Amino acid sequence: MATRAKRRRVAGPVGGDADPDPDPDPVAGFLSWCRRVGLELSPKVAVSRQGTVAGYGMVARESVQPGELLFAVPRAALLSQHTCSIGGLLEQERGALQSQSGWVPLLLALLHELQAPASPWSPYFAMWPELGRLEHPMFWPEEERRRLLQGTGVPEAVEKDLANIRSEYYSIVLPFMEAHPDLFSPRVRSLELYHQLVALVMAYSFQEPLEEEEDEKEPNSPLMVPAADILNHLANHNANLEYSPNCLRMVATQPIPKGHEIFNTYGQMANWQLIHMYGFVEPYPDNTDDTADIQMVTVREAALLGTKVEAERLLLYERWDFLCKLEMVGEEGAFVIGWEEVLTEEELTTTLKVLCMPAEEFREFKDQDGWGDDKREEESLTVTNIPRLKASWRQLLRDSVLLTLQTYATDLKSEQDLLSNKEVYTKLSSREQQALQVRYGQKMILHQLLELTS
Helix, strand or coil, rough: CCCCCCCCCCCCCCCCCCCCCCCCCCCHHHHHHHHHCCEEECCEEEEEECCCCCCCCEEEECECCCCEEEEEEEECCCCCCCCCHHHHHHCCCCCHCCCCCCCCCCCCHHHHHHCCCCCCCHHHHHEEEEHHHHHHHCCHHHHHHHHHHCCCCCCHHHHHHHHHHHHHHHHHHHHHHCCCCCCCHHHHCHHHHHHHHHHHHHHHEEEECHHHHCCCCCCCEEEEEECCCCCCCCCCCCCCECCCEEEEEEEEEECEECCCCCECCCCCHHHHHHHHHHCCCCCCCCCCCCEEEEEEEHHHHHHCCCCHHHHHHHHHHHHHHHHHHHCCCCCHHHCCCCECCCCHHHHHHHHHHHHCCCHHHHEEEEEEEECCCCCCCCCCCECCCCCCCCHHHHHHHHHHHHHHHHHCCCCHHHHHHHCCCHHHHHCCCCHHHHHHHHHHHHHHHHHHHHHHHH
């Protein structure tokens, strides 16, 4: 992960007396710390505010070739529940610290280290954004979030986050801190601070990928990776983080000319995910990983609109229940459509087939409990072959897209007008601009689907 949140001032230790004269050059302090912990930066790169898209970033001092090492972070320099100064206690209490997010041990490690005046991580913390200025939508007023991001899926995701954060804090985190008052000063026992650190971990932490044979395991715990979290994100990135037993290595994946910024990737992230987790977006049309969601229940609703009598409605619900049994749909799930591919191809194909097949064929299909091991006769569902789908499938997909477009507060034309008028666009607040880019990208994908299903 990692973020491009605007980094105006920086976070200092929490709790102790504020330093009246903070380090005027956090970068110098951080680079000195890197040398002490053995974090090697290539002489070809520089940490800088100059020439970066937002706040700090990393810039090439000289041209860099693909495969060149940009920096290596020894595992001892990573900040995690295992490397922090209360790692033993967190391990001992591991059972009591389990949560839905899996982040509690790391968050407790951060809460402890942030308030410790002599924390070895202080020069690293000085590179963090000021916690009170994070731009995730979870910090926007609810009215603004709903008004600007209605239809995008972000308000619903944020509401879940806020409920989980509150529950996690009061049921696990606060009782743990109160049980260890010598390790956590009263000043860090704050839901607001916990909320900010969750956003920081959401935006700045990394999760080591599981090995192929470990796919069934729980995901690895998040960890903070100094230097790596300074890099900003682009879909068309030019560097990538590699994991090895002794260190994590950032390696160039494309030629990087002198003076150009070095970008990592936080994964294939749609703009709604970028704004939700990181507080920024890639302006249209730069984000080639952008997607639009069609809620699964919206397809059911579109199918219901096509029924005329009660018997048809009952049969439709029977089909839907069967799709639930096959684990193809759910009340909270979504079909995810990208510019070139349907990311939920199997689920959408199965849903269109089951909801559109003749009643007799459905009975037979249900008796067989789905396809079993038989290979389905349909070719894979890609965006380009949507025009070749059966007419009934296309109609249901089209009706679902039209219902989805109705969930937004504005239409595509008014957003195109805003984007094409530079004078008006530049007068919008940063949040208004970002939200507009999220909505516009989603609607462009949905309108492409309308054309393909017409």
